[in-house]
Amino acid sequence: MLAVSSTPFVLWERLQESASSLIMASSGYAGGNFMKSKKVTILDVAQLANVTKSTVSRVVNDSPLVNDKTKQRVWKAIEELGYTPNRTARSLALGKTNVIGFVVSEQQISDVVSNPFFPTVLKGITTVANREGYNILLLSLSGQDIKSYREIIQRHTVDGFLILGGPSNPKLGSDLDKLKVPYVFIGKHDPAAEHSYVSTDNEEGGYIAGKHLIELGHSEIRFMVGEVKGSLLSHNIERIAGFKRAFDEAGMTFAEHLVVKVPTDIESGYHFMKSYLAKDRPSGLILSNEVTSMTCLNLLIDEGIAVPEEMSIVSFGDAQFFRNTRPSLTTVSQSVEWLGKTAMELLLQRISGEVSYPSPIVRKPEIVLRGSTKKMR
Amino acid sequence: MLAVSSTPFVLWERLQESASSLIMASSGYAGGNFMKSKKVTILDVAQLANVTKSTVSRVVNDSPLVNDKTKQRVWKAIEELGYTPNRTARSLALGKTNVIGFVVSEQQISDVVSNPFFPTVLKGITTVANREGYNILLLSLSGQDIKSYREIIQRHTVDGFLILGGPSNPKLGSDLDKLKVPYVFIGKHDPAAEHSYVSTDNEEGGYIAGKHLIELGHSEIRFMVGEVKGSLLSHNIERIAGFKRAFDEAGMTFAEHLVVKVPTDIESGYHFMKSYLAKDRPSGLILSNEVTSMTCLNLLIDEGIAVPEEMSIVSFGDAQFFRNTRPSLTTVSQSVEWLGKTAMELLLQRISGEVSYPSPIVRKPEIVLRGSTKKMR
DNA sequence: TTGTAGGCGTTATCAG
DNA sequence: CTGATAACGCCTACAA
Numbered sequence: 153m154l155a156v157s158s159t160p161f162v163l164w165e166r167l168q169e170s171a172s173s174l175i176m177a178s179s180g181y182a183g184g185n186f187m188k189s190k191k192v193t194i195l196d197v198a199q200l201a202n203v204t205k206s207t208v209s210r211v212v213n214d215s216p217l218v219n220d221k222t223k224q225r226v227w228k229a230i231e232e233l234g235y236t237p238n239r240t241a242r243s244l245a246l247g248k249t250n251v252i253g254f255v256v257s258e259q260q261i262s263d264v265v266s267n268p269f270f271p272t273v274l275k276g277i278t279t280v281a282n283r284e285g286y287n288i289l290l291l292s293l294s295g296q297d298i299k300s301y302r303e304i305i306q307r308h309t310v311d312g313f314l315i316l317g318g319p320s321n322p323k324l325g326s327d328l329d330k331l332k333v334p335y336v337f338i339g340k341h342d343p344a345a346e347h348s349y350v351s352t353d354n355e356e357g358g359y360i361a362g363k364h365l366i367e368l369g370h371s372e373i374r375f376m377v378g379e380v381k382g383s384l385l386s387h388n389i390e391r392i393a394g395f396k397r398a399f400d401e402a403g404m405t406f407a408e409h410l411v412v413k414v415p416t417d418i419e420s421g422y423h424f425m426k427s428y429l430a431k432d433r434p435s436g437l438i439l440s441n442e443v444t445s446m447t448c449l450n451l452l453i454d455e456g457i458a459v460p461e462e463m464s465i466v467s468f469g470d471a472q473f474f475r476n477t478r479p480s481l482t483t484v485s486q487s488v489e490w491l492g493k494t495a496m497e498l499l500l501q502r503i504s505g506e507v508s509y510p511s512p513i514v515r516k517p518e519i520v521l522r523g524s525t526k527k528m529r
Numbered sequence: 530m531l532a533v534s535s536t537p538f539v540l541w542e543r544l545q546e547s548a549s550s551l552i553m554a555s556s557g558y559a560g561g562n563f564m565k566s567k568k569v570t571i572l573d574v575a576q577l578a579n580v581t582k583s584t585v586s587r588v589v590n591d592s593p594l595v596n597d598k599t600k601q602r603v604w605k606a607i608e609e610l611g612y613t614p615n616r617t618a619r620s621l622a623l624g625k626t627n628v629i630g631f632v633v634s635e636q637q638i639s640d641v642v643s644n645p646f647f648p649t650v651l652k653g654i655t656t657v658a659n660r661e662g663y664n665i666l667l668l669s670l671s672g673q674d675i676k677s678y679r680e681i682i683q684r685h686t687v688d689g690f691l692i693l694g695g696p697s698n699p700k701l702g703s704d705l706d707k708l709k710v711p712y713v714f715i716g717k718h719d720p721a722a723e724h725s726y727v728s729t730d731n732e733e734g735g736y737i738a739g740k741h742l743i744e745l746g747h748s749e750i751r752f753m754v755g756e757v758k759g760s761l762l763s764h765n766i767e768r769i770a771g772f773k774r775a776f777d778e779a780g781m782t783f784a785e786h787l788v789v790k791v792p793t794d795i796e797s798g799y800h801f802m803k804s805y806l807a808k809d810r811p812s813g814l815i816l817s818n819e820v821t822s823m824t825c826l827n828l829l830i831d832e833g834i835a836v837p838e839e840m841s842i843v844s845f846g847d848a849q850f851f852r853n854t855r856p857s858l859t860t861v862s863q864s865v866e867w868l869g870k871t872a873m874e875l876l877l878q879r880i881s882g883e884v885s886y887p888s889p890i891v892r893k894p895e896i897v898l899r900g901s902t903k904k905m906r
Numbered sequence: 907t908t909g910t911a912g913g914c915g916t917t918a919t920c921a922g
Numbered sequence: 923c924t925g926a927t928a929a930c931g932c933c934t935a936c937a938a
Contacts, residue, residue, distance in 0.1 A: 191683060193915055204925050209917060217923060239684035240626065241915030243617045244930050251666070271648050278669055287686075288667040289628070292655055306568060306613035308931090309664075418853055446853065453855045476795055476823065478830045478855070570931055581909050586933060596907060618931035621914050685915090 192233045201229035212237055243308070252281060252499065253291045253310035255301075267443050268473050269488055270316075273338060276492020277314060284500055286311075305333045312503050314338060314495055317351070317387065329510075334502040338495045341390060346510040348502065350495040354387045357484045357517040358394025361438045361466045364482070364519055366402045369528035370436035370464060376425070376448070377440040379413035388440055391468070395438070414444060421447045429455070435528060439467045442474075449477060460526035471520045482525040485518045569610045578606035589614055620685070629658060629876065630668045630687035632678075644820050645850050646865055647693075650715060653869020654691060661877055663688075682710045689880050691715060691872055694728070694764065706887075711879040715872045718764060723887040725879065727872040731764045734861045734894040735771025738815045738843045741859070741896055743779045746905035747813035747841060753802070753825070754817040756790035765817055768845070772815070791821060798824040806832070812905060816844045819851075826854060837903035848897045859902040862895045 198208045203222060210218045211226040229235075243249045254277065256270070274288075281288055289310055293300045301324070304310065313333065315324075317340030325347035328335045337349035358375075365373050375395050377388040384392075392411055399406040412428060415421045425448055439445040445467040452459055459465055459479050467474055471485040494513055501507040575585045580599060587595045588603040606612075620626045631654065633647070651665075658665055666687055670677045678701070681687065690710065692701075694717030702724035705712045714726035735752075742750050752772050754765040761769075769788055776783040789805060792798045802825055816822040822844040829836055836842055836856050844851055848862040871890055878884040 191685070191915095195915080205916080206918090206925060206927095207923090210924090213917085219923060222923085234679070234683075236680050236683035238621075238915050239686045240617055240620045241685075241930090242917075244615075244621050244914090244932090245916040245918080247930075249617065267648075268645075271644075274667075278667060282669060290631075290651075290655060290665040290667060292659060302611070303613050306611075307616035308568070308618075309616045450853060450855050476827060478827050568931095572931080582932075583910080583934080584908060587908090590933085594907060599907080615931050618914090619933075621916095622931080622933045624914075 191238075192235045194235070194237070196233055197226065197229045197235050200233065201226045247308070249309060249311055250285060251287050251289050251310045252277075252496070253289050253304060253313045255291045255293055255313055255315045257293060257316070267441070268470060269442060269486075272470055272473075272488040273316065273492035273495075276489040276494075277496045279489075280493050280496035280500070286496075286500070301328060301333070302331060305331065312336075312499050314499055315340075317349075317385075334499060336495045336499045336502070338491055339387060341387060341512075341514060346512075348498065348510055348512065350491055350498060350513045350515075351387075352486055352491070352515050352517045354390035354517075355394040355397070357468060358391030358396075359398050360394070360517060360519050361391075361468070361484050362395040362398030363401070364466060364525065365436040365438070365464060366398055366404065368436070368464065368525060370434075371404065371528075372434040373436040373438065374410055374412050374432070374434045375438045375440070376412045376414050376444060378416040378444055380416060384413070391440065416441075416443060418443060418447050422451055425451050426455070429457075434463070436464045436525075437466070439465065442467075442469045445469065445474070445481065446477065449479075449481075460524050464525040466519075466525060474520075475522070479524050480522045482522045483520050485520050487515065487517075490515070568615075569612045571612070571614070573610055574603065574606045574612050577610060578603045624685065626686060626688055627662060628664050628666050628687045629654075629873070630666050630681060630690045632668045632670055632690055632692045634670060634693070644818070645847060646819060646863075649847055649850075649865040650693065650869035650872075653866040653871075654873045656866075657870050657873035657877070663873075663877070678705060678710070679708060682708065689713075689876050691876055692717075694726075694762075711876060713872045713876045713879070715868055716764060718767060718889075718891060723889075725875065725887055725889065727868055727875060727890045727892075728764075729863055729868070729892045729894045731767035731894075732771040732774070734845060735768030735773075736775050737771070737894060737896050738768070738845070738861050739772040739775030740778070741843060741902065742813040742815070742841060743775055743781065745813070745841065745902060747811075748781065748905075749811040750813040750815065751787055751789050751809070751811045752815045752817070753789045753791050753821060755793040755821055757793060761790070768817065793818075793820060795820060795824050799828055802828050803832070806834075811840070813841045813902075814843070816842065819844075819846045822846065822851070822858065823854065826856075826858075837901050841902040843896075843902060851897075852899070856901050857899045859899045860897050862897050864892065864894075867892070 194205050194208050194212075198205045201208065201222075203226060207218060207222060208226055208230075211223050212230075239250075254274070278288060280286075291304065291310075291313075301313065305313070311334065313328070313335040315335060315337050317338050325335075325337070325342070325345055329347070335348060337347065337351075339351050340349050341351035341354050342349065362373065362375075375392060377384060377392070395411075396406045399410075414424050414428075421444060429451070437448070439448055445465075448465070449459075452463065457463055465481055467481045467483045469483055469486055470488045471483050474481040474483040494515075498507070498511060498513060502511075571582050571585050571589075575582045578585065578599075580603060584595060584599060585603055585607075588600050589607075616627075631651070655665060668681065668687075668690075678690065682690070688711065690705070690712040692712060692714050694715050702712075702714070702719070702722055706724070712725060714724065714728075716728050717726050718728035718731050719726065739750065739752075752769060754761055754769070772788075773783045776787075791801050791805075798821060806828070814825070816825055822842075825842070826836075829840065834840055842858055844858045844860045846860055846863050847865045848860050851858040851860040875884070875888060875890060879888075
């Protein structure tokens with residue numbers, strides 16, 4: 153269980169119970185003394201209940217040291233006025249916002265449209281956030297930039313960061329550590345550095361994918377990875393290492409040209425693959441993400457290349473997603489929602505101080521077998 | 530152009546320019562007097578620069594009434610200390626947060642995984658938000674509940690709401706109006722009420738879809754719409770009205786059974802359609818959203834039903850999305866990204882007071898012809 | 907052009 | 923158990 157204080161939500165729950173009176177009070181107020189619905193503060197409540205702000209504050213925060221009689225009186229006043237505590241003021245006083253910054257590079261937010269990774273991880277995050285009373289603030293930064301993080305954390309806008317993995321500055325982690333800013337990387341497995349991150353074991357994933365195809369008797373295997381500005385994402389570099397390990401283990405020789413870099417946007421990716429497959433027709437294909445996979449699948453359909461008869465396909469990504477493609481794909485499962493959930497939970501632990509040391513969580517990937525891979529005849 | 534004040538960002542820009550010194554200062558500080566990197570406030574800057582808080586505040590907000598010399602001194606101090614204004618404090622003083630609440634029902638956030646509508650509209654929103662210096666706070670509510678909105682707006686957490694259309698309380702709009710809360714509905718076309726919303730003309734969309742199939746000579750046409758808790762979403766009710774109009778206009782008789790309600794989740798939707806098509810095999814099908822369409826497409830592939838030879842398909846949704854399905858689908862285009870952008874722009878205008886009256890923006894849908902529809906022989 | 911002082915709405919620390 | 927009172931960090935008349 154997370155040791156997050158639940159006091160701020162007591163009020164909420166109470167208000168829920170008294171729906172009708174609340175609505176009445178509010179509209180009565182709006183049409184009454186004030187044209188521009190003046191906001192009711194803790195002071196208004198205090199006066200109406202004949203107590204001081206302090207007492208109201210205690211009631212609202214469910215402090216035990218307040219008389220039941222007074223408590224009732226205060227609650228009545230609260231409901232009558234339709235009072236809701238001002239979060240901003242509370243944040244200022246407490247130095248805590250109950251908001252998590254979800255950092256997504258602009259590149260990623262652009263890809264978002266077609267890439268199911270983002271919404272899936274977001275679902276995981278919000279699930280936990282809602283449960284624990286946190287909100288998610290969407291932050292799209294230029295990414296690499298330590299200064300931006302610094303800015304934002306100092307503005308005291310958020311209690312911590314969730315950073316969607318990607319090609320970010322390698323020094324970012326230690327910089328954030330230095331600033332004592334709670335953060336967790338999502339999907340950025342960095343065995344070299346001792347940072348906070350949640351990820352699947354990409355090296356292992358690459359290994360599993362390669363091994364699977366090798367065991368099925370394929371020898372002409374290509375690993376197609378997305379290329380961002382001419383270079384590879386770190387998780388893909390690891391997967392390639394695992395892919396190579398599978399070759400080594402099988403006594404097969406690995407070569408550079410087995411790894412094919414493809415553009416990540418659908419349009420150019422499609423054309424690239426089309427011309428690639430015209431020259432080189434492997435029997436096994438590994439695809440590094442959802443977009444690339446969909447693009448490739450479309451191409452195979454358009455070209456009339458049968459899966460798995462003519463070509464076996466293994467994809468990296470969310471297993472659920474690839475269940476609903478046609479054909480459905482054998483996939484090295486990423487558990488993207490788990491990624492989001494776990495990252496959020498870890499972050500909350502760091503914020504509450506339960507965990508202060510760097511705490512990577514790495515999950516072994518599994519391969520989900522479906523109809524897209526087949527034994528070589 | 531939007532009349533949003535740009536003052537809060539002056540500081541940001543300046544800091545960007547002096548990257549190196551900033552980093553140095555910050556780490557120097559952290560390792561210096563304070564173990565727990567004490568936050569530097571406007572007061573620290575004031576003292577170092579030998580002025581008062583007021584002056585620093587003016588400098589930071591780029592006020593013209595401050596001497597150039599002092600201005601320089603203050604900036605120097607700011608950079609030396611790595612000062613960043615505290616957003617929470619500023620919000621409290623100003624009564625403005627520069628944050629927009631993006632309200633998504635829990636239902637929607639759950640569907641998110643497979644539904645490209647959400648991320649696409651989000652992209653539109655963040656594009657404008659980033660440009661105008663706003664951040665997006667993700668709010669997932671139980672949806673219908675006016676009390677929740679009231680709560681959140683009163684907590685002064687956001688400057689306005691973007692509400693993702695759906696089965697929300699019909700009174701919600703007027704309730705929000707009463708509370709003088711800036712808001713814009715996205716995708717909720719409600720000709721009856723005079724509220725703020727951005728939408729495509731759903732009635733027209735339904736009409737176009739129906740007309741298209743009728744003109745191709747189809748007479749056995751079904752409209753498959755998602756069913757949420759046994760009832761239809763408002764936009765679908767409108768589309769059905771348009772669909773009916775197309776029938777009326779063609780002198781064909783419309784009947785209830787032409788509208789088929791299907792479960793919105795992939796699993797049960799698939800099974801439902803499967804048993805439905807076993808009994809009733811129309812020649813033309815209209816599908817109301819991305820998920821339903823994908824589900825249906827998968828079924829058709831699995832059952833070996835050829836599109837468009839045996840069945841013509843028209844889908845509602847993002848045109849770009851349906852370009853990348855196989856087969857690609859003739860679609861009544863929603864311009865989902867436009868929806869997000871426009872909604873955000875409208876909301877900002879309402880916040881700044883440029884637009885105070887209810888201001889619906891409705892866009893006529895277009896039909897994008899692709900290979901999934903074909904003349905009846 | 908700059909400084910002073912009060913306020914924004916809450917919470918926390920002391921007294922009583 | 924309850925009430926003053928001082929933070930929290932910034933903004934903004936009003937003075938000087």
